[in-house]
Amino acid sequence: MNTLKRIMVGLDLSEMDDTLIRYTAFLCSISEIEKVYFIHAEKSLEIPTEVLEDMPNVIPADERLKVALEDKVRQYFGPDHRTQMAVQVVEGTPLKELLHWSKIKQIDMVLVGRKLRLRGSGVLAHKILRTGRMSVLFVPENAHPVLNHIVVSVDFSEYSLMALDRILHSALTRPEVQITCLHIYQVPTGYITLGMRYEDFDERMQGFARDKFEQVVARFPELGDxxxxxxxxxxxxxxMGELIVVEAKREQADMLVIGAKGKSAAALFVLGSVTEKILRHNNDIPMIVYKKSNEAIGFLDALLSED
Structure with missing residues (x-):
């Protein structure tokens, strides 16, 4: 079962595009991704009238940009590449256009750049994260095209198990790819009222986690050994977010995977979720945030219908 058939890549005409296209080509080479849509949004594609008067044969801006991007894509996707590719240059704000076209094209995942030193604020990545509907792969500017070890943050909730299920069936997880299920736990202060020593309750918490992990392995036999x-x-x-990123780095993870719970429209712009904390601290590891597609649809539809 391959749940990663159609992906969309957001380009912004910066150096980040090379990293994104290179990483996308790598993902296509190790999986059965059928189609990739590279999309760039310009706030305005209109050419001033005075320019048209002086240069009557000027090429429309969208066509000129599309040709340039197609040339760049071909640098990483050879002529024999089996993946279908399409480049779109559209007019509008990047967030709104990415959401709109991902819905029209029935996209399984959107890839966006995670900038650290390159030009750009990186605000788009955070805004996409807050939409609550799309699964997103954040690609750092220094990402290397390799995938041998995946760390999945697991708290045994339905969202983290959904993320584990999705990555297992994404066709990215080849048989040789190792998977570490990272579980962060706390020893609650209430252990004192039970008359137990801290060390004993700590051991009990670890035992609970191991028991749950055994249930996960039974549920997903493809995890194997x-x-x-x-x-x-x-x-x-x-x-919590920083701790997950630190441990993923200690594991030398090539990819970090988490499952995020959608937010209501009222709480959409409230920061502080574990997911956003992870993104805030993670500047080095490609990270997939899986979302449930049926959450926060009302807000998304309202956003897409704005003038």
């Missing part, structure tokens, strides 16, 4: 559970205790002063 290539998956392992890593337990990490969160201290009172530890930032």
């Amino acid at each position: 290539r998956a392992n559970l890593k337990l990490v205790k969160q201290g009172n002063d530890d930032d």
